[in-house]
Amino acid sequence: MPIFNIMVSRELGGIQQAYLDYNEALQETGYQVINISSAYALINDQLTDSIKLPTLTSWCIISKIYLRILIALYRPNVIIAHGGRAINFAAALKPKSVKLIGVAHNYSYKRLKKCDYVIVITDHLRQYMTDNGYDHDRIFQIPNMLRINLKYEESKFHDPIVIGSYGRFVKQKGYEYLLDALAILKHREYNVRLVLGGGGEDEEQLKNKSKELDINEITTFPGWIKDKKKFFAEIDIFCLPSIHEPFGIVLLEAMEYSKPIVSTKCEGPSEILDHNVDALLATVNSAEDLADKLTEFVDNPEKAKKCAKSAYSKLCSKYDIKIVSRKLGDIINKVLY
The missing domain is CATH 3.40.50.2000 (Glycogen Phosphorylase B;)
Incomplete structure (x- = not known):
């Protein structure tokens, strides 16, 4: 048929x-x-x-x-x-x-x-x-x-710790708040970097903002991510800073690669992930809260691993x-x- x-x-x-x-x-x-x-x-x-x-x-x-x-x-x-x-x-x-x-x-x-x-x-x-x-x-x-091809694999944070995200560069994805959060972490003297993959209408605006915030030296824009295995091997924490997100397939991908996740409490992520169990969920439109949640994982790698393992189990049972x-x-x- x-x-x-x-x-x-x-x-x-x-x-x-x-x-x-x-x-x-x-x-x-x-x-x-x-x-x-x-x-x-x-x-x-x-x-x-x-x-x-x-x-x-x-x-x-x-x-x-x-x-x-x-x-x-x-x-x-x-x-x-x-x-x-x-x-x-x-x-x-x-x-x-x-x-x-x-x-x-x-x-x-x-x-x-x-x-x-x-x-x-x-x-x-x-x-x-x-x-x-x-x-x-x-x-x-x-x-x-998602077709799951990988087993859960615990990993140690790099030095510096690398935060990663990717998607379409449009307003609703909230990447401007992620850049602001990175600037806050830099101000707090955390040794972190950001890899922000993707592309779209806001690309130049985001690149200019990284320069204005003086974080361009610790921010990389590699374009659309074609090799996801390589991308996830390079990062320690995956962050989804969306203002609106009907679902968030990228979350499933991060879960498969055993990465701890910081996301916002918008529509899809708040149904996929349980706060403090599978991930840390920050207030929408708040760079400060996003920075606080990222800091929580940076300061507590064991909690990050525990959340990543719980998220992977949920991926296998539901998605x-x-x-x-x-x-x-x-x-x-x-x-x-």
Whole structure:
């Protein structure tokens, strides 16, 4: 039974990683997966067997025709769409008999109303969708996932201690607060460094801020992280300073690499991690509290190791792709039968 897995965004980020993970999870369930992406998607080198749509514009007529042909050719029973543009494409072209499942990766809900069903990734998103008029009975909840390939491995802090983070350089990720927190640690005379990977519209602003704070000599901007094994081997503490974070797949990656985590108490992280058990959670928009939480781990490496081990155990029990794929299979069966 064929299932279409569609994502037409060109950028890198959590939605794109989830699209790749859904391909693996659907294969775990035994379904035939037809992956469809934009010809310009930066993740195409990670999923070479996807069918590429030209997506020359936001409503590309050539892509519409091509997708209609693909639907007629493969006759999918279910289409899973990631992102608003993918939902628009699928909703306009699919026969009524084909069920459209939209994955709510963020709080943009209007296009999701075009879907027959919605998958949300957190309790908070489920409530948000319900509050905005979406039928509770057509909402399913499964978290984002990760294929776990590594065993828990305890490690010692480097000297200097290296704080790491990566993602899209946009306002909602809160990286300006991480730079402020690093400046506070420097003022407190802690011997620390920061590796801040990623890219985006705020890149120059963040680099200029590091110079203004006089932390540019202890801050590295390596660009998008392609070798995650190397990145995590170089860092001691992973920090997610987001203002808003619907989930935070990067947290799962940090958990797999056995790194202690400092995050903010925003939407997704506060559901994934328990404060003082799996991680330390700081107040949103507070560089001071972020610095305090980082200091707590720097001063207490044993606590950092204990939290990292607890987070790894939670990753294995709740977010492993083999576990989540079974939930996804159950959802598809409910939708079809």
